[in-house]
Amino acid sequence: MSKKFAFFIHPRSEVQKDMRRVHPLLGIVPDIVYQQVLKRIPVPPFVSGKLSTQDQRLQGELILIPFSAKQMLELPPKKVFSRIEKAVDLAKQRGCELVGLGALTAPLAGGGRLLQKRTDIGITNGNAFTAAMTLLATEKILNQTQKPAHLAIVGASGSTGQCFSELLAHQIKNGSIASVTLIARNEIRLAETENRILKHKPNFHVKLSRSMNDVKQSDVIILLTSSTENLLRSEHLKEGAIVLDDTQPRNTSPDLCKERPDVMILDGGLVETSGVFCSMDIGLPKGHAYACLAETELLALEGHQGHFSIGNPEVEQAKYMIFLAQKYASYGFRLAKFRSFGKRVDRFDSMVDMEANA
Known part of the structure; x- marks a missing residue:
């Protein structure tokens, strides 16, 4: 009932x-x-x-x-x-x-x-459920990349970040990710997140960092932090990067799209x-x-x-x-179908079957 x-x-x-x-x-x-x-x-x-x-x-x-x-x-x-x-x-x-x-x-x-x-x-x-939906969204993004992606998880030591990281290692297809960079302030909890990943994917290449500058090497960035600031800036991103902003308040600004039209910023957690x-x-x-x-x-x-x-x-x-x-x-x-600052994005319309991830 x-x-x-x-x-x-x-x-x-x-x-x-x-x-x-x-x-x-x-x-x-x-x-x-x-x-x-x-x-x-x-x-x-x-x-x-x-x-x-x-x-x-x-x-x-x-x-x-x-x-x-x-x-x-x-x-x-x-x-x-x-x-x-x-x-x-x-x-x-x-x-x-x-x-x-x-x-x-x-x-x-x-x-x-x-x-x-x-x-x-x-x-x-x-x-x-946020971690589960973030995983499905990440799978959709990775399906669009032409080669194994370098992935960054910002806020990897947090409640959603740790669960998502372990889900990623548990569920993701072999060969879709080249490396994972875990970014957070707490070094001890970062190491815990790394252990969660390696438990399922011992051969994953995992890097730990406390600096947003290390996002620069990543093709796909997942934002899972608790902050009121626009943490991700233009200088942090490589050409053609895809960002999934799963934060509320969000950590990206619409101005970033104007500064970097080559970058795709997606609204996460929807x-x-x-x-x-x-x-x-x-x-x-x-x-x-x-x-x-x-x-x-x-x-x-x-x-x-x-x-x-x-x-x-x-x-x-x-x-x-x-x-x-x-x-x-x-x-x-x-x-939900992807949006960028509320506007529909049709690039990722192929749906992921949730049943395959259960």
Whole structure:
């Protein structure tokens, strides 16, 4: 039996633009005013939208945490986490049995670890399905390359990054990748990610790095970081590189396309959910969702009890999400066609069969 769920969101880099999506009148307030008001006044989390299917089998709510992405990362962690806890309390009060952590609420709650003590409601960080969808997107990209590609994973030590890296080694066809460069700040966790890869592909050529400059050698770059900055710049990219930006807030700027017309930047983490209605504009085309939201929806449809993806998801959890996507395919839950800053890209139209990756 399906369960009512909540999914957490917050304004991203352009606060005014995101608040306008909540209500047109909120779009009148300039960004600088929002930054000051949200920092000084303890505005509580509130319901900003609803999600449902036509048959009413799925019922969910979007709960907005009133901090900008910049504030989420710069304010004292205790202050931010306290607001996340209040959002969990609100979800419980409204009858939700499952909560999905969207955007920066996941890393700032330790991937859900800081909420594990909650036994009254289930928590998932959405990273298992995100890793699975990123794998499918990467396969589509690699199918278009003329020779084995040099691949870079930026944010490889994170929750999604580690799961994706292991999935990549576990599932990817031999000969499609020439080398993998893992980039992150934490050297110990980078080494853990390397071990996950070599466990499945001992002959993989893996390089560890803490510098974005080492992206320069890569044909395909996967962005999986938690940052409000445009980390990837023109000087980091080789000619003809393909970038899959799987971050929210995103780590690439539209200006990069103007500076480097030879480079393809793709929007990552997008799932087609044509059977799910959302009352709020979340900045995506109608019938689309981010993979972390789709994970929460799938678990709710399945009636999942308790926590699911906490901390670093396991490969088996990612495969389970693919299984659920197939089970509830009548509502969509398939990899969306590629877009670049919201505009359709037809170059990668050949679809990947999810069943082959289950």
